[in-house]
Amino acid sequence: MDISSFVTSLATSFVIFVVLMILFSWLSKSQGNEVIYYPNRILRGLDPVEGRARTRNPFAWIKEAWGASESDVIEAAGVDAAVYLLFLSSVLAILVFSGLILLPILLPLAGTDHGLQQANNNSSSNDDDNNNNHGNFTRLDKLAMGNIQEGSPRLWAFLLGTYWVSFVTFSVLWRAYKHASDLRATAKALPEAKPEDFAILVRDIPNPPKDQTRKEQVDNYFRALHPDTFYKSIVVTNNKEADKIWEELEGYKKKLARAEVLFSESKTARKPEGTRPTNRIGFLGLIGKKVETIEYCNEKISELLPKLEAEQERTLGQKQQNAAFVFFNSRQAAILAAQTLHSQIVDTWTITEAPEPRQVLWPNLSRKFYERKIRQYIVYGTVFLTIVFYMIPIGLISAVTTLDNLRKSIPFLKVIVDNSAIKTVLQAYLPQLALILFLAFLPSFLMVLSKAEGIPSVSHAIRAASGKYFYFIVFNVFLGVTITGTLFSSLKTIINHPSGIVSMLAKGLPINATFFLTYVALKFFIGYGLELSRLVPLIMFHMKKKYLCKTEDEIKEAWAPGDLSFATRVPNDMLVVTIALCYSVIAPLIIPFGAIYLGLGWLIARNQALKVYVPSYESYGRMWPHMHTRIIAALILYQITMFGYIALKEFIYAPLILPVIAISFIFAYVCKQRFYRAFACTPLEVACQDTKEVPNLESVYNAYIPDSLKPEKLEDFEYFEDAQSQVSRSTSF
Amino acid sequence: MDISSFVTSLATSFVIFVVLMILFSWLSKSQGNEVIYYPNRILRGLDPVEGRARTRNPFAWIKEAWGASESDVIEAAGVDAAVYLLFLSSVLAILVFSGLILLPILLPLAGTDHGLQQANNNSSSNDDDNNNNHGNFTRLDKLAMGNIQEGSPRLWAFLLGTYWVSFVTFSVLWRAYKHASDLRATAKALPEAKPEDFAILVRDIPNPPKDQTRKEQVDNYFRALHPDTFYKSIVVTNNKEADKIWEELEGYKKKLARAEVLFSESKTARKPEGTRPTNRIGFLGLIGKKVETIEYCNEKISELLPKLEAEQERTLGQKQQNAAFVFFNSRQAAILAAQTLHSQIVDTWTITEAPEPRQVLWPNLSRKFYERKIRQYIVYGTVFLTIVFYMIPIGLISAVTTLDNLRKSIPFLKVIVDNSAIKTVLQAYLPQLALILFLAFLPSFLMVLSKAEGIPSVSHAIRAASGKYFYFIVFNVFLGVTITGTLFSSLKTIINHPSGIVSMLAKGLPINATFFLTYVALKFFIGYGLELSRLVPLIMFHMKKKYLCKTEDEIKEAWAPGDLSFATRVPNDMLVVTIALCYSVIAPLIIPFGAIYLGLGWLIARNQALKVYVPSYESYGRMWPHMHTRIIAALILYQITMFGYIALKEFIYAPLILPVIAISFIFAYVCKQRFYRAFACTPLEVACQDTKEVPNLESVYNAYIPDSLKPEKLEDFEYFEDAQSQVSRSTSF
Structure with missing residues (x-):
């Protein structure tokens, strides 16, 4: 990718983001949209705007999100949201502290070397008809480690950079784990008994x-x-039976309420007796006998009530x-x-x-011990197959990634592609867009799989789904894009020489640096713009309100904001963290982009947690150990890659990176020993802190x-x- | 090894065993030896012989050992001894049930084939000057799987034999684990509170x-x-300080008691005032000032008592x-x-x-968390190095194992070696004897290492030492002897192709069948003979009694029987189990030998548990899960070897063994899930079974x-x- 398409990509993204921001500050002022932009506050019985009307500043939300304290967040969205914010701020801190040292040192070192030029000259002279190769590197590529000459002493800086990033990570994560543990203990020790x-x-x-x-x-x-x-x-x-009857009953109750509203609305001045609403009782209300809805529902309800009671008794007894x-x-x-x-x-x-009662997965509770284990292994197998199976389409996308390839394979695209403006835009977005769309299918499938494991609670199932999604995303997007080109052609080599994967990773990573740079930029500008402006829920709500909703309950349902959906949010952020960590030394330019992504993410997540989303469960930050472990895993992946890459550069001191890999494992081990069990179960110390009056x-x-x-x-x-x-x-x- | 030296070995062993048996039944009748042959009964305040005097039958002990119930054993020697006997009877049952099917089927199948003859003819015709090869196999070798021709359909029987042995093992182990768990629960639930x-x-x-x-x-x-x-x-x-003073004090108290006995003994009729005993106070009582012992000790005691009290106070306070x-x-x-x-x-x-109070390792209690972990890993590293380091001497022994080699390398042995009687005996015993002597060094070293890990209790340290000893023994004796010949020459191949170890094992195992047959025979006849007759403790006791002991306490100390010392006993038995399992199908003739070893071992261990050894701790069969896991490990080793060996025989259905390996892992997993935690900690159910009066x-x-x-x-x-x-x-x- 050349520099102009990169800038185009960045600029377009930014324009879209700005537009969405303006939309947000305009839309959120409107009275009718409050339920979309402040549902959390409304549901907590607070004044949604609270002095907001006075200020016309479109960036007021930033000030509010920034100014809120952690206990505000916990009050509004629970410990889980606070821990998620802690996760964002921790990785942000890692990137910022890493960047403070790496950017001013590594960028000049890379920019003033001539590795690429040299390599290019060599290959040109070696291979004369390969003149495509000339000019294949851009100013962006020159600022990366690829531009360092082989065996150059400048590599010392990159090696030490790896250490710096590692130790920054250790220090930040240690504090964060301690903080998460404290958050959990404090919330669990509250005198209000749950x-x-x-x-x-x-x-x-x-x-x-x-x-x-x-x-x-x-x-x-x-x-x-x-x-x-x-x-x-x-x-x-x-x-099962009782639930079915109960749901049927609830359905008729809603229908009844709706029919009554319709009926009272139809009582206009001209027609004071009104029209009694009717419906057909056949398939989807389209066929069958026409009945008067109110009578029909009442009849059904009085028929179902004793049926439910009988079923309740049978359920409880037998x-x-x-x-x-x-x-x-x-x-x-x-x-x-x-x-x-x-x-x-x-x-x-x-x-x-x-x-918690609200997050019990009732059907899973009675699954037998070994049934659960067997289900678990079957699910793991399925996920494994999914990850491997999805690699093929992703591999194709990555192969077709350049428009030149596309034009060759689909000739009628030639007209579009040869238009240089369209070409630049397409080249900037096409592969990234394909990837993002592609990933949208997965989460619900993984959630279904996780629930099928026999897990007893929603939060646990979400953690399990999030883990699967993380593996999927790292293996397929990150590793897939990075090493696919080489992977399929040399699968045989890998199986025979597993250590070959390190050098393959090291070779593949630098090539894709700009791809991921664009990916991150696209993701944060468009993604965050949509997230903040809530355009989709807003439109959906207004449509529903206008054409579908009749009763208060129905309207309330239409604007129900849902929760932060950690199952996809965390793995997606983890992908960015993995990318940013892995490229932090290879192409330090990625650090500011990662930092902006995470910083903006932190700000917007705070806003949404304080004002929009309503937590559907509370697991007291049980997700943290998973986030922690995955950050460490990303760090170790990064260290291994760096080892491979520095070794590829024929730097004889490359093995000096190995100790830091060992230290990473020790760090992970110590953290687990020191903190983990307090997340897996509740320490007695915490439960006894406030033995208030018995509830x-x-x-x-x-x-x-x-x-x-x-x-x-x-x-x-x-x-x-x-x-x-x-x-x-x-x-x- | 030819058949005559095998028979010689067996016969000599048997003669020694019979002699020791006769010695035992003669010696154990003598009144003065009761404290050696019945110390457990004496210490429990029972009549040592209890109707034994009536019968002159030298095999009466067998009847008694056989007839005793499990609760007798538990009463006399605790749950740990009962679980050890359960271990012996379980592996005995595995061998007996395996043998019942394998011996009548596999021996004729092997004996009537001509694989060795054929192979020999082939190699002779291929390689004319290699005439040493001729007659290199004996009647024993012909009864083993080595005599089956390559690709012969008879291999089906050996393949199914592997399945039979595996399923017998599963069934026996499942019952045994359940039984061990019950034993533990019953003992823990006793109303007598500990x-x-x-x-x-x-x-x-x-x-x-x-x-x-x-x-x-x-x-x-x-x-x-x-x-x-x-x-x-x-x-x-x-x-530390208080212990030192206390021990010094106890030392003087003992010395005082001894001096007083000496003094009163010296008061003969001829010299009624007696001789006051004296000693020198310098190094080892050999140099320094001569003092009167009684006065000196009294003085020292009255000097040390307040010192001890002061130190106790300081210890408790500071x-x-x-x-x-x-x-x-x-x-x-x-x-x-x-x-x-x-x-x-x-x-x-x-x-x-x-x-238990008696098994607390006080100095380890205060070791810090990470100190314990670090110590653990250092100890593991040391053990690993020990295992690898010891492989070299064992390899040498195995190389020098044939006298022909010995004669070549040490020419002056020629005279001895050429005497055919001596030669046969030496050939039968030399390698085995070297091995046994060699292994005698190790246990105390491993015990010291285990204690250094920071383990809080003696029983836990013994389990740890036993595990190390097991690994040592299996890797060095079994794997070492089996694959050393090929190992050192082809270490490089193994590192590059780890799967090569399977075929190496499969090649090495059959060659060493008779070596291990003799090893087991030697071990059980000589070892058990010495164990039962207790010749060494008997001689030690009589020597001490005659020349050293003066006071009652000293005599009691002289015959103190110690405990069953599981740290070495269990791994040694496990070695025999591993050998017997691994050869069960390759050379089924090993099964009766293994069965006799374990049966006799069970009988003798029962006798010793009932009458001799006094348990020094009670861990309620905590050792069982380790025994269980190791039997499974031996089984899996056996299955892998069989896979390799059958594959070497060019039998295309060899992969049909792979499922049973998977089943073994599943079996181990299920057992662990179902039983293990009740051994790691006490279930509440058990502790609450008898909430008798508060002690x-x-x-x-x-x-x-x-x-x-x-x-x-x-x-x-x-x-x-x-x-x-x-x-x-x-x-x-």
Whole structure:
């Protein structure tokens, strides 16, 4: 890619970004758009604009995002958002501190050398008919490590640069891990008790003895082992049928509300009796008998209600499964129980801390121990195949990446391609655009796979999906683009000489530097512009509001902002981090771009966390260890690449990079030893920090009853009565 | 090795064994030898012979060992001995069930084929001057798989034999693991409470705040986290000085007792005033001033007593270290605490179940977290180097193994070697004897290394040492002897083609079949004969009794039997198991020898456990998972070898062995998931099975006070008063 197309790419991106920014500051002032730009504040019952109206400054949001404290973020969007911001600020800090030293030293060193010129001369003289080669490098390429001559002592600076980046990373990550750990502990130790603090999740319960129900079995087991602290239990049931009826019921209720609004709207002055809305009861409301909606819905509801109650009773009585939530009368007791091995046969009565009620994946709870393991391995296998299988299309994209190739293979494009303006734009965007579109398919597929593993909570499934996405992205986008050209032709060589992959990486990386530079630029300007301006949700909302929504609930649903969706956000940022780290010394020019991407990302994520998104779960920063490990993995990938690249430059001191790789592993090990377990389970120290007044345990218990099983009145059902009678027995015990 | 030297070896071994057996039954009848042959019974206060005197049958011990129940063994020697016997009986069962099918099928198949003859003819005709080769195989070799022709369909039987052995192993091991787990649970759930049930070991305690002593810090921390169940704590102190003084004191006390006996013995009728014993106080009692022992010792004791007390006070007050034992008022509370993460900074306040008081390795308790890790890796490195370094001498032994080589290199041996009787004996024993002698050096070195890792308990150190010894033995003796010949010449090939090791193993194994056959035979006849007859301890005891011991205590010390010393016993048996498994199909003749070895071993170990050895610790069969894993490892080694060997035989269905290797890994995984954690920590279920009356917690607490710090009266020291006052405060808390 030559310098002009790079500048074009940058400039176009920037223009689009500016346009979107202006759109944002204009749109967000409008009263009707508040629910799109401040939904989080509205849902928390705050004044959405709060003194914003006074200022006309289009950059006021920046000041607000910058000025907010971390506790504001936690209050608005939870610890997970704060940890995500910590992740962004940490990698930003890594890039900034690295750049402060690397840019002023490495850029001049590279720019004043003549490696490329020399190599070019050599190859020209060696190979006379290869005159395409001439001028194949640009001013951008000259500022990279590729321009250093082989064996030059200047390589010392690049070698030491690798050390500098590594140690900056260690130092930043160490503080960040400590901070994340503190954030988690502080949030967990808050005196406001949450239901999950008092509960544990028990799975793999063996078959009950013949004379006991599942419920009795669970209660007896835990009452014997925790005589003083056991409170109650809920046996997980197979709610499929009940859920179905309940959803049907909810559907009719919504339909009814909508029909009533339609009916009251139709009562105009001219026609005071109004038109009773009707609908067809057949497929999609298009065919079948025409009925009056209000009567029909009422009839259906009164028909379904007793059906639901009967099904609830049957579910609670007969569909008990081999999992349960067990409640204790103190946080401390629940934590002690959650971390202690209960059964001598270890694959039965497996116990973990309970997930939040809102993020329980009910159908997974009853999956058996080895079923979960087998599912896990099948999913891993599928993901592995997906990663390998997707490599082929990505490889094709990378091969067709240059328009020259495209013109050759599809001749009728010649007309377009030969137009120089279009050509420049296309050349700047085509491969990147293909890549971005291509990646849009994947996340939901990976999420489905992760849930199929048998994971009990949404946040855990999201972590799992995020991990898969990360592997996919690094292997396919980064490694794929970098080494595909060589990979397919020399797969055989790689299998025979696995160490060859290092030199292949080292060879492939420099060539693609400008590709990734453009990729990052495109991603941040367009991506962030869309993110901030929320154009898509805005248009969707207004369309829905105008043509579809009738009731308040429907409107509220239309502007529901969703959450930060870490499953794709984190891996995408990780890709940029990986790229920026790997190129930091090879092509230091990437550092400012990476830093701008991450800085802007931090600012916008802060804005969105404070004002837009509503967290759908809270995992207290459980994602952090994964982010940490992946940053270290990227660092090690970078170090290995640098080793290969410096060795390729025939620099005999290249092995001096090996110690820093060992140090990286030791650093990762020490971090894991020191911090990890406090993320995997709750330390007792934290749970006991504020043993405030005991909360209403009944409400803790009720929080775990699924919607479809919630009775109108609690006393209605044998199940609950049964449970309560057992409590009174247990207290008199 | 030809058939005659094999028979000679067997016969000589057997004669020695019979002689030792007769010696045993004769010696064990003598009254004065009871303390050597029945020390366990004597120490348990039982009648040593118990109706033995009636029978003159020299095989009565067999009946007794056979007839004893498992609970007898547990009562006499603890769960560890029972689990060791379970290990022996399990591998015995594996060999017996394998042999039942393999011997009648594979031996005729091998014996009636002509692979060796053919190969020999081929090589003779190919290479005329190589006439040494002729007759290089014996009747023994003909009964092995080596005699099967290449690509013969008979190889199906050997392939299926591998499957049979594998599935027998799976089935036996599954039951055995379950049984071991039950043994452990039953013993742990006994209503008699042991001190370690109520204690946890806390290490890596951070520095105390300025205004608190270490003791206050520990008490405050645990009282806050376990307000209802915390009882007391003992901070680990640096007892080096106190231990030194205490040992000196004990030394003088012993000397005094001895001098008094000497003095009273010297009061004969002729000389009623007696001779007051004297000694010199210089180096080893050989030089220096001559003093009267009794006065001197009394003087020294009265001098040391206050010194000890002062040192005790100083130790308790000022030498507190960063580790502690914390006691709880119930078993259940201790287990809950032991398995729960306490501190948010995970590498501080690390908590484990407390080891038994008698097996605490005090100096290791205060080692810091990362110090332990570093020590561990250094020790692993040292062990690795040892294994590699020792390979060279073993390789030499294996090379010099044939007397022909020996005669060539050391000409003056010619005279001896040419005498055919001596030659046969030497040829039978020399290599094996060298090997056994060679291995005698190692165990104590490995034990020292294991203790240096920073392990807190003796049983854990013994497990660690046993693991190292196992690796040593398998790599050096088994793999070393098998592949050394080819190894050193082709080390380079192996590094380049790691898969070559499989075919190397497959080539090397059959050649050494008779070597190992003799090795096993020698080991069991001589080793077991010595073990049963206890000739060495007997002679030592009588010598000591006659010439050295004066006081009762000294005599008791002279016959103290020690324990079963699992650190060397288990790896040695594992070597035989590995050999027997690996040769089971290649040379099925090894199966009966292995079975006799293990059967006899089981019988003798039972006898020794019931009557001789006294367990020095109880780890409730914690060794079992290691034995289990190693048997599986041996099985997998065997399967890989079989794959290589069958493939070498140019049998195209050889890859059909690969699935069984995968099944072995799955089996190991499932066993680990199902049983392992109940060995690593105590399940709550087990601890709560019998919550009998609360024992005297004070005695639990006192059990953990080291000997050198035990005061004459408990109230004497501020330390204990302090602790007690804190208890009363905690109960009023």
